[in-house]
Amino acid sequence: MKLFSYTKLTTPVLLFVLTLMVSCSVLTGGGYSSDPLVAEQQRRVESLKAEVKQAEQETEAAEEREKAAKSRLKAAQDELKVFQTEAKRRGA
Numbered sequence: 001m002k003l004f005s006y007t008k009l010t011t012p013v014l015l016f017v018l019t020l021m022v023s024c025s026v027l028t029g030g031g032y033s034s035d036p037l038v039a040e041q042q043r044r045v046e047s048l049k050a051e052v053k054q055a056e057q058e059t060e061a062a063e064e065r066e067k068a069a070k071s072r073l074k075a076a077q078d079e080l081k082v083f084q085t086e087a088k089r090r091g092a
Contacts, residue, residue, distance in 0.1 A: 013054075016050075021050070
């Protein structure tokens with residue numbers, strides 16, 4: 001089951017990276033070197049830049065989820081205090 005999930009996720013990511021690499025080369029005039037080693041390294045650098053950008057976006061999303069979770073926790077803790085206070089008043 002996990003292999004299927006990874007396969008489902010990998011395909012769009014690879015398509016995105018490939019599209020990004022092609023569009024960057026078209027927009028920048030295909031500035032790859034004629035030296036195969038240099039050209040391969042340039043492609044690798046571009047791919048890694050895309051990977052870093054995606055990781056940064058995922059990090060930002062995770063930070064937003066963390067903030068929301070902390071906010072919900074704080075609200076639940078405040079509500080618990082109210083319930084405890086009400087329970088003490090009824091019991092006393």
